[in-house]
Amino acid sequence: MSSQPNAQRQVYLDHSATTPVRPEVLAAMLPYFAGKFGNASSIHRWGYEAREAINDAREKVASLIGASPSEILFTSGGTEADNLAIRGVAHARRSRGNHLITSQIEHHAVLHTFEVLQKEGFEVTFLPCDKYGLIDPDDVRKAIRKDTILVSIMHGQNEVGTVEPIKEIGEIAREHGALFHSDAVQSAGKIPIDVKELNVDLLTLSSHKIYGPKGVGALYVTKGVRLTPQVTGGAHERRMRAGTENVPGIVGFGEACRLAKAELPEESARLTKLRDKLIEGLLNEIPDVVLNGHPVLRLPHNVNVSVKYLEGESILLNLDRMGVAASSGSACTSGSLEPSHVLLAMGLSHETTHGSLRFSLGMSNTEEDINYVLEILPPIVEKLRAMSPLGPGSVL
Amino acid sequence: MYNDKVMDHFFNPRNVGELENPDGVGQVGNPVCGDTMRITLKIKDNRIEDIKFRTFGCGAAIATSSMVTELVKGLTLEEALEVSNKQVAESLGGLPPQKLHCSNLAAEAVHAAIQDYYKKQGLVVSDDNGSSHDHSTHDHSVDDESSEE
Numbered sequence: 001m002s003s004q005p006n007a008q009r010q011v012y013l014d015h016s017a018t019t020p021v022r023p024e025v026l027a028a029m030l031p032y033f034a035g036k037f038g039n040a041s042s043i044h045r046w047g048y049e050a051r052e053a054i055n056d057a058r059e060k061v062a063s064l065i066g067a068s069p070s071e072i073l074f075t076s077g078g079t080e081a082d083n084l085a086i087r088g089v090a091h092a093r094r095s096r097g098n099h100l101i102t103s104q105i106e107h108h109a110v111l112h113t114f115e116v117l118q119k120e121g122f123e124v125t126f127l128p129c130d131k132y133g134l135i136d137p138d139d140v141r142k143a144i145r146k147d148t149i150l151v152s153i154m155h156g157q158n159e160v161g162t163v164e165p166i167k168e169i170g171e172i173a174r175e176h177g178a179l180f181h182s183d184a185v186q187s188a189g190k191i192p193i194d195v196k197e198l199n200v201d202l203l204t205l206s207s208h209k210i211y212g213p214k215g216v217g218a219l220y221v222t223k224g225v226r227l228t229p230q231v232t233g234g235a236h237e238r239r240m241r242a243g244t245e246n247v248p249g250i251v252g253f254g255e256a257c258r259l260a261k262a263e264l265p266e267e268s269a270r271l272t273k274l275r276d277k278l279i280e281g282l283l284n285e286i287p288d289v290v291l292n293g294h295p296v297l298r299l300p301h302n303v304n305v306s307v308k309y310l311e312g313e314s315i316l317l318n319l320d321r322m323g324v325a326a327s328s329g330s331a332c333t334s335g336s337l338e339p340s341h342v343l344l345a346m347g348l349s350h351e352t353t354h355g356s357l358r359f360s361l362g363m364s365n366t367e368e369d370i371n372y373v374l375e376i377l378p379p380i381v382e383k384l385r386a387m388s389p390l391g392p393g394s395v396l
Numbered sequence: 397m398y399n400d401k402v403m404d405h406f407f408n409p410r411n412v413g414e415l416e417n418p419d420g421v422g423q424v425g426n427p428v429c430g431d432t433m434r435i436t437l438k439i440k441d442n443r444i445e446d447i448k449f450r451t452f453g454c455g456a457a458i459a460t461s462s463m464v465t466e467l468v469k470g471l472t473l474e475e476a477l478e479v480s481n482k483q484v485a486e487s488l489g490g491l492p493p494q495k496l497h498c499s500n501l502a503a504e505a506v507h508a509a510i511q512d513y514y515k516k517q518g519l520v521v522s523d524d525n526g527s528s529h530d531h532s533t534h535d536h537s538v539d540d541e542s543s544e545e
C-alpha cells in the first residue's frame with residue numbers, strides 16, 4: 001500500500017486472511033515441482049512417487065481432524081471444498097428433500113453457494129445469531145424438518161472468532177437424518193477437532209490459513225456419503241473431484257497439518273494469552289472501544305473490536321504506515337461497499353460496523369508486537385477522532 | 397491503492413475542525429456507505445474567509461474533504477458553488493474507481509453550507525436540484541443513530 005516512513009516494526013496481524021508458508025512446509029514442497037514431477041495417475045515410477053506423496057499428505061490431513069485418510073478429498077481450497085460439500089449434497093439428495101439450513105454469518109463461500117441453490121429452487125433457512133455471533137442449537141432444532149437434507153454451520157467464525165456449538169448442532173442434524181457440514185477453515189490447527197466427536201459429516205479445510213500454500217484445501221466426507229461431483233473429468237479423488245492433483249500443494253498442506261497438530265496445544269495457549277492481552281489493552285487504553293464476538297468461546301488468534309465514531313479504513317491506513325497489518329468489516333473496505341454481514345447479523349449499528357478492526361494473530365507474533373500495537377493505536381484513534389463529526393461530545 | 401497526493405491529504409489534512417459561530421454549516425451523509433461530512437464556514441464580503449471540516453469516513457473521504465477546503469478557501473460564494481465533485485477528485489490526481497463516490501461528499505457539503513448561509517441571511521436559496529432537501533434527511537438519520545449510542 002503506502003510507504004512506511006514511521007514503521008519501527010513490521011507486525012503482521014492478518015493471519016485470518018492468509019499466512020506465510022513456513023520454511024519446513026516449503027522445504028517439503030520443493031522436490032515436487034521439478035524433480036518428482038510425476039502425475040499421480042501414471043503407472044510408472046514417477047507416478048508412483050507422486051501417489052505416495054499424496055497418500056502421505058492425506059494421512060497427515062486426516063490425522064489433524066481424527067478422520068481416516070480415505071475420508072479426505074483434496075480440492076483447490078476452502079472455497080471449492082465448501083462448494084463441493086453444499087452443492088454436492090444438495091444435488092445428490094434432492095430426491096430426499098428440498099430444505100437446507102445454514103446461518104447468516106457464514107463465509108461468502110458458503111453463503112453465496114446457498115443463495116445460488118435457493119435460486120435453483122431449494123428452500124434455505126438462514127439462521128440468525130446472538131449478539132456474540134453464537135448460533136443457538138435450539139434454533140436449528142426448530143428449523144429442521146423431515147425434508148431437511150443438509151445443515152451447514154461453520155466452526156470458528158472468520159471475522160469475530162466465535163466458536164459455534166457444532167457438536168450439539170451435528171447431533172440434532174443426525175437425529176433428523178440430515179447431513180451436517182461445517183467450515184473449519186479458521187479453527188483447524190487452532191483448536192482441537194475430532195470429526196467423530198463433533199458429529200460432523202463434512203468438514204472444510206484450507207491450507208493457506210495454517211502456513212501451507214494457497215490454492216489447496218480439503219473436504220472431509222464421512223464414509224458412505226456420496227456427493228455429486230462439481231468438477232467432472234477423470235476418476236481422481238474417489239470420483240468426487242476430477243483433475244490432476246496439485247502434488248506440491250498437497251504435500252505442503254500435509255506438512256502444514258502435521259506441524260499444526262504437533263504444535264497445537266502449546267501454540268494455542270500462547271496465542272490465547274497474546275489475544276487476551278491485546279483485547280484487554282485495547283479496551284483499557286482506548287475509550288469507547290467494544291469487543292465483537294464472544295469473550296470466551298473464541299478462536300485463540302482472533303481479536304475483533306469496534307472503535308466508535310471512526311471508520312475502519314482510515315485506521316488501517318494509519319496502522320499500515322506504522323508497519324501493522326490488520327483488517328476491517330467496514331463498508332468502505334469491502335469493495336461491495338456493504339458493511340460486514342456478520343457484524344450486522346450480530347446487531348451492530350451501521351456506525352459500529354464502520355469502526356470494526358480485526359487483528360488475527362499467528363506464529364510470528366510476540367508480546368512485543370502486542371505492546372507495539374497498544375502503543376501506536378491510541379494516538380491514531382485520538383487523531384482521527386478529532387477529525388470525526390461523531391462522538392460522545394459531538395455537536396450533532 | 398491511493399496516490400501520494402491523496403495520502404498526503406489523508407495523513408496531513410488541511411483545515412480540520414469546527415469554526416465557532418459559523419456563518420454557514422453543511423452536513424451531508426453519503427448514501428452509498430453511510431459516511432458523514434460536516435463543513436463550517438466563515439463568510440466575509442461574499443467570500444469564504446475560513447473553512448473547516450470534520451469527516452467520518454474512509455481515506456478518500458478524508459482526503460477529498462481536505463482538498464475541497466483548500467480549493468474553495470478565498471473563493472466567492474458563486475465560485476465555490478461551481479466547484480464540482482469531479483474537480484475535487486481531479487485535484488487529488490484521481491481516486492480508485494470504487495472510491496469515486498467518496499468525493500461526492502466533499503463538494504456537496506460545501507454547497508450545503510453555502511445554502512445554509514443564504515438561508516440564514518434570508519436570501520433566496522438558489523434552486524439547486526432540490527438535493528438540499530436530501531441533505532437534511534441524512535442529517536436527521538445521523539442524529540438519531542448517534543443519540544442511540
Ligand SMILES: Cc1ncc(COP(=O)(O)O)c(C=O)c1O
Pocket residue numbers: 016017076077078079080082107109154157158183185186206207208215216217
Ligand atoms: C471461514 C472460511 N471459509 C472459507 C474460506 C476460503 O478458503 P480459500 O481461501 O482456501 O478458498 C476462508 C478464507 O478466506 C474462510 O475464512
Ligand code: FES
Pocket residue numbers: 331332333426429430431453454455456457495497498
Ligand atoms: S467514505 Fe465510505 S468508501 Fe469512502
